[in-house]
Amino acid sequence: MPIRDLIPSWRNRKPVAAERQESNPFMRLQAEINSIFNSFFDDFALQPFQGETSGFTPCTDIRETDKEYIVECELPGLDEKDVEIDLNSDVLTLHGEKKAFNEEKRGEYHCIERMTGRFERHLPLPADVDREKITAAFNKGVLQIRLPKQADVRSASKRILIQNK
Numbered sequence: 001m002p003i004r005d006l007i008p009s010w011r012n013r014k015p016v017a018a019e020r021q022e023s024n025p026f027m028r029l030q031a032e033i034n035s036i037f038n039s040f041f042d043d044f045a046l047q048p049f050q051g052e053t054s055g056f057t058p059c060t061d062i063r064e065t066d067k068e069y070i071v072e073c074e075l076p077g078l079d080e081k082d083v084e085i086d087l088n089s090d091v092l093t094l095h096g097e098k099k100a101f102n103e104e105k106r107g108e109y110h111c112i113e114r115m116t117g118r119f120e121r122h123l124p125l126p127a128d129v130d131r132e133k134i135t136a137a138f139n140k141g142v143l144q145i146r147l148p149k150q151a152d153v154r155s156a157s158k159r160i161l162i163q164n165k
Helices: 018-023 025-043
Strands: 060-064 068-074 083-088 091-106 109-124 135-139 142-148
Touching: 060 109, 091 142
Parallel strands: none
Antiparallel strands: 060 068, 068 142, 083 091, 091 109, 135 142
16 A cells, blocks of 8 residues: 555545535534624624614713712713603613704705614612612713612621631
8 A cells, every 4th residue: 555545635635525514513513603603794784875773872881979870871963852761660771762864965966864773771770779869961962860879778788707617
């Protein structure tokens, strides 16, 4: 037997049969990974004229002081009337809709663009928030919600010491 018959050659290798690919768990895993990578960009607006029709998620900052929690939500291009704030049990819900209409005419050129986007953001509230004193203000596209803390609520956490027997 010649030595070259013992050395694998990629040039002479035949493709793996389809039925062998399906029975091989590594080939199935490879096919699933390929499918995940191929569908990765399906949710992004990469197609022409797709725009912002599917919605958006506003950037939200939350900070805590000794007396209150402060939530700031960036909503550029929205007005106060476009935003609603609801309090249900222990969840603060911000939701609204952004609508934009732009029309441009120059000579024979006429362009109309319409964009809409809905958003909804759920924020679970800590136990020490005084729900009766929550306030909100809207200024230059930034929604600020102040959540004052109750003074008489005790901390819900407690350290338990472990004893040796």
